Amino acid sequence: MKLFSTQIIVPVDSNSVLQGALEIRHVLEETIAKFNLGSQVSVVETGSLGIYDRGVVLAVFPDDVYYGNVIPSDVEEIVTEHLLKGRVVSRLAIDRSLSFKRLVEKESGKSQQKIVLRNAGLIDPENIDEYIARDGYGALAKALAMQPGEVIQILTDSKLQGRGGAGFPTGLKWAMVAKEQSEEKYIVCNADEGEPGTFKDRLILEGDPHSIVEAMTIAGYATGAHVGIAYVRGEYFMSIARLKKAIKDAQAYGLLGDDILGTGFKFDIEVYRGGGAYVCGEEFALLESIENRRGEPRNKPPFPPQQGLFSKPTVVNNVETFANVPSILLNGSDWFKSFGTPSSAGTKVFSLSGDIVNRGIVEVPFGVTLRELIYDFGGGVKGGKHIGFIQTGGSAGTVLNDKYLDIPLDFASMKAYNVSIGSGVVLVAASDVPLLPFLAEVAHFFWHESCGKCTPCREGTLQVKAIMDALVNRTADPASLQRLGVLLNLLSDTSFCGLGQAAPLAFESALRNFQSEFDTALAESHVPETCQEET
Amino acid sequence: MELDNVTRPAGQAQPLSDEDKRFLRELVETNRIEHHGRLSYMDIMFDLEHRYGNSLPGPVLGEVARLVGTSPAQLNGFVTFYTMLSTTPRGKHVIRVCTSGPCHVSGAPAILSSLRQLLGVDIGETTPDGMFALEASSCLGICGVSPTLMIDDDAYGNLTPEDLPRILNAKRAGGTQ
Ligand SMILES: Cc1cc2nc3c(=O)[nH]c(=O)nc-3n(C[C@H](O)[C@H](O)[C@H](O)COP(=O)(O)O)c2cc1C
Ligand code: SF4
Ligand code: FES
Ligand code: FES
Numbered sequence: 001m002k003l004f005s006t007q008i009i010v011p012v013d014s015n016s017v018l019q020g021a022l023e024i025r026h027v028l029e030e031t032i033a034k035f036n037l038g039s040q041v042s043v044v045e046t047g048s049l050g051i052y053d054r055g056v057v058l059a060v061f062p063d064d065v066y067y068g069n070v071i072p073s074d075v076e077e078i079v080t081e082h083l084l085k086g087r088v089v090s091r092l093a094i095d096r097s098l099s100f101k102r103l104v105e106k107e108s109g110k111s112q113q114k115i116v117l118r119n120a121g122l123i124d125p126e127n128i129d130e131y132i133a134r135d136g137y138g139a140l141a142k143a144l145a146m147q148p149g150e151v152i153q154i155l156t157d158s159k160l161q162g163r164g165g166a167g168f169p170t171g172l173k174w175a176m177v178a179k180e181q182s183e184e185k186y187i188v189c190n191a192d193e194g195e196p197g198t199f200k201d202r203l204i205l206e207g208d209p210h211s212i213v214e215a216m217t218i219a220g221y222a223t224g225a226h227v228g229i230a231y232v233r234g235e236y237f238m239s240i241a242r243l244k245k246a247i248k249d250a251q252a253y254g255l256l257g258d259d260i261l262g263t264g265f266k267f268d269i270e271v272y273r274g275g276g277a278y279v280c281g282e283e284f285a286l287l288e289s290i291e292n293r294r295g296e297p298r299n300k301p302p303f304p305p306q307q308g309l310f311s312k313p314t315v316v317n318n319v320e321t322f323a324n325v326p327s328i329l330l331n332g333s334d335w336f337k338s339f340g341t342p343s344s345a346g347t348k349v350f351s352l353s354g355d356i357v358n359r360g361i362v363e364v365p366f367g368v369t370l371r372e373l374i375y376d377f378g379g380g381v382k383g384g385k386h387i388g389f390i391q392t393g394g395s396a397g398t399v400l401n402d403k404y405l406d407i408p409l410d411f412a413s414m415k416a417y418n419v420s421i422g423s424g425v426v427l428v429a430a431s432d433v434p435l436l437p438f439l440a441e442v443a444h445f446f447w448h449e450s451c452g453k454c455t456p457c458r459e460g461t462l463q464v465k466a467i468m469d470a471l472v473n474r475t476a477d478p479a480s481l482q483r484l485g486v487l488l489n490l491l492s493d494t495s496f497c498g499l500g501q502a503a504p505l506a507f508e509s510a511l512r513n514f515q516s517e518f519d520t521a522l523a524e525s526h527v528p529e530t531c532q533e534e535t
Numbered sequence: 536m537e538l539d540n541v542t543r544p545a546g547q548a549q550p551l552s553d554e555d556k557r558f559l560r561e562l563v564e565t566n567r568i569e570h571h572g573r574l575s576y577m578d579i580m581f582d583l584e585h586r587y588g589n590s591l592p593g594p595v596l597g598e599v600a601r602l603v604g605t606s607p608a609q610l611n612g613f614v615t616f617y618t619m620l621s622t623t624p625r626g627k628h629v630i631r632v633c634t635s636g637p638c639h640v641s642g643a644p645a646i647l648s649s650l651r652q653l654l655g656v657d658i659g660e661t662t663p664d665g666m667f668a669l670e671a672s673s674c675l676g677i678c679g680v681s682p683t684l685m686i687d688d689d690a691y692g693n694l695t696p697e698d699l700p701r702i703l704n705a706k707r708a709g710g711t712q
Contacts, residue, residue, distance in 0.1 A: 015680050018680070196674035197636060197637045197674065234577070234581070235619075235676060235685065236676065275577050276617055276673075289577075292574070292577075293613065294612055294613055351679070352679075361679070425637075441639045442636060445635055
């Protein structure tokens with residue numbers, strides 16, 4: 001590696017790219033060449049720096065100076081002033097506290113703990129050498145020197161639980177696949193990320209694709225599988241490209257292929273694309289989709305570890321779950337359990353969205369509260385407004401009021417307080433956002449995404465949508481809330497898969513926490529005359 | 536022939552040319568997932584949409600079904616399940632406006648109604664000049680910059696209704712690509 005005295009970091013995650021990061025990088029490289037700084041200054045692409053709403057951000061190291069809202073015409077000034085003369089361009093400099101870590105250290109003494117995101121924003125995700133320089137593939141080498149059973153034992157001891165929503169113990173899942181007698185087994189990475197408000201898997205794949213390649217390979221060794229498949233949602237063009245490049249580079253380095261690191265272990269990874277169907281995030285629907293069929297869930301049991309892809313034993317794990325694995329193997333299960341709470345080891349990556357000042361992703365130990373997420377990390381509600389409602393866990397999650405701000409979030413409190421964590425969505429709506437139209441949109445989402453295989457969900461989501469629309473339009477009949485309650489029970493009790501079973505959560509929790517909104521809508525409703533006879 | 540073109544929905548009943556057939560054969564032969572020699576229908580369908588103007592004409596699907604060894608009905612069932620794919624002709628550029636929760640909170644309804652007005656079409660329709668198809672979409676996974684939309688493979692975020700004419704004009708001027 002060549003040594004440069006100064007590095008300029010350009011984040012090229014898709015949020016930054018759509019604000020013009022690629023053009024800035026291009027102008028930057030030209031300008032550096034123009035002033036003959038090519039031998040001293042290197043331009044490094046990274047994933048997201050975790051700073052949002054500041055346009056294109058550039059970071060200059062080792063000076064530790066950040067510039068925000070950079071446009072192409074600013075570049076020459078940065079080069080001539082900062083790089084040539086060493087003077088910070090104060091007009092463009094932004095407070096580094098915007099990067100979550102600083103913000104939190106300042107305001108509450110807590111900080112982010114980066115396990116999953118340890119490399120995102122720090123390394124060039126397209127450069128395998130940089131990943132290796134940060135202990136990359138060290139966990140794989142370590143695993144290959146152990147017995148498969150020992151690898152699984154470390155994972156079981158670490159108490160890692162799935163981050164895709166259901167929280168199933170990962171070590172147990174791997175052990176189930178390992179004990180199946182089969183020549184053919186599969187490791188599947190669920191990167192279909194479709195839960196509205198979730199964008200963490202995209203940033204992990206864009207920022208550190210090798211961590212997923214490494215973790216899937218470890219899973220293959222531990223369970224006796226030789227084929228890995230990453231199913232990435234169709235719109236994630238950059239994730240797909242980065243992952244494919246990572247796979248290619250790993251093959252070239254002998255980290256994938258027929259004889260990995262000279263141990264004789266064989267493993268390879270293929271990338272499949274999704275076609276825009278939320279239900280394909282459900283593990284069996286996803287496997288159906290890989291098998292070139294409509295993404296409709298299958299009966300359980302048997303579960304994927306027994307009969308998964310092509311009816312063979314299959315591990316299905318979420319992107320974030322996999323991203324934890326290399327660090328756990330390198331640092332041990334006790335290290336991992338030192339983060340989080342007794343019921344929930346490690347960290348969680350949350351996606352902050354809506355009326356929040358610093359939207360973006362943040363990785364913190366379990367046990368964090370919504371208040372910390374929204375105010376310390378997120379910088380509070382936009383415009384200094386009050387919170388109207390918070391949706392946690394996604395559309396298949398709970399709608400909460402500000403009484404929930406101080407509950408520590410982990411798997412135990414989820415059950416105790418009826419709070420979803422799900423995929424880690426924290427969507428904040430300011431007090432001037434009306435709740436019922438929002439819920440009508442959630443109802444529309446489930447109706448649209450229902451795969452239609454089972455009647456309760458196909459028809460039930462349509463009825464929920466009709467009732468929500470009627471409440472919004474103030475045309476609801478007096479019995480509609482009662483009917484809504486019956487429908488929600490029906491959905492959760494009789495739906496075939498998790499989509500229909502979880503669809504009621506938002507409405508049930510909203511009815512609990514915002515009863516008066518529903519009552520007001522009902523009181524203000526007039527049933528159109530044409531309909532009255534029927535009701 | 537002229538009349539045929541007008542009365543039939545584009546591409547629906549057009550017989551396939553020899554060139555089409557050659558293209559499809561090569562596509563199916565080369566489009567194998569690298570190590571297993573397996574086919575991914577999804578990858579093939581995305582390639583077909585690129586060639587056939589953002590939709591999958593019936594005769595093309597029929598020929599592909601034959602080539603991959605499945606029935607046209609099976610393949611049709613596959614295609615109609617996935618919202619990114621379409622069997623009805625769509626405009627040159629497909630606009631997908633995210634309407635899910637986070638974008639809803641940040642103003643997606645205003646974006647959608649401005650687009651309806653600017654384009655003069657409703658959701659699911661294509662402009663008379665064949666330039667834009669307007670679609671509503673579930674979460675696009677870029678909620679950090681909501682409200683959002685995608686035009687073809689490009690994502691746009693932090694939108695206001697005022698941004699839309701500029702974005703549309705740039706796409707229009709983009710010409711044939
Ligand atoms: C409707 C529905 C959508 C889902 N979407 C996703 C998803 O986008 N990503 C994901 O990892 N898991 C999703 N899941 C959960 C998966 O079925 C499965 O539990 C998970 O991938 C297992 O991985 P984990 O143990 O690492 O969490 C979804 C489940 C349902 C019912
Ligand atoms: S619950 Fe809904 S999504 Fe799941 S199988 Fe039934 S219809 Fe399909
Ligand atoms: S319009 Fe609904 S029953 Fe008359
Ligand atoms: S909700 Fe619109 S991009 Fe996620």
